[in-house]
Amino acid sequence: MIETIFECHPQPKMRKGDKCWCLSGYRWKDCHMNREKLPKITLEDTHKAEATAQQNTQCLHPDAPHNCSGNAIRSHSVQKNASLKAIAKKSHVLSMGTMSWGEMEKRDDVKSIIKIKKLGINKASTFPGFCNYHDTELFKPVETKGWKHSKRNAFLLSLRAISLEYFKKNLL
Structure with a gap:
């Protein structure tokens, strides 16, 4: 099977109506x-x-x-x-702590801004993405069953990452 690798960088010449080089699908x-x-x-x-987005209610x-x-x-x-349970100790994983803008502004070196802390796996790596029904049903094959190598399961794991990126990019 031949796979197409997309180059994702600005092109030297673009016309206004061309699809954008970033593969967003927009002109x-x-x-x-x-x-x-x-x-x-x-x-x-x-x-x-991000603070405003925590109130996001749309699936x-x-x-x-x-x-x-x-x-x-x-x-x-x-x-x-x-994944999270595999790396957890006593149901906690290490996570980059978040610091408010005001706290960051007071710091003058990067080491004092980055804080590693323990976070429960129920809160780790989460974002307001899907309603309970869609989250449960959509990701059931990779959450409740033993891992099987398949294109569908690989897609589902990718969809999670893409959904997070989509959510973050639509914040601003």
């Missing part, structure tokens, strides 16, 4: 054409957006709101029952 003029002219996003902007499943069980729950971006 270049609606995506990266004037990106360098946009105001820079600061660390403070991202912290504010990311393509069928939402159909069959949704309610608000989005804290979905795992990393498989909880296998």
Whole structure:
């Protein structure tokens, strides 16, 4: 089987109507054409957006709101029952601690900003992504059954990571 490898970097010449080089699916003029002219996003902007996003209630499943069980729950971006449990000690994993913008501003060196802390596996690697029904049903093959190497399971694990990226990119 021949696989296509996509190059994802700016092209020397682009027309306004061309699909953007970043593979977003948008036309270049609606995506990266004037990106360098946009105001820079600061660390403070991202912290504010993440704090606001914790109130996100929309399920990311393509069928939402159909069959949704309610608000989005804290979905795992990393498989909880296998991956996180495998590296956990007493149901906790090491995680990069979060620090408020104000706390970071007071620090003058990177080592004091980065804090490693223990986090329970129920809270580790989560984001408000899917309602309980869609999270449970969609990821059941990789959460409740023994791992089987298959394209579907690989896709499901990738979907989690992509969903997290989609969620974060839509914050700002």
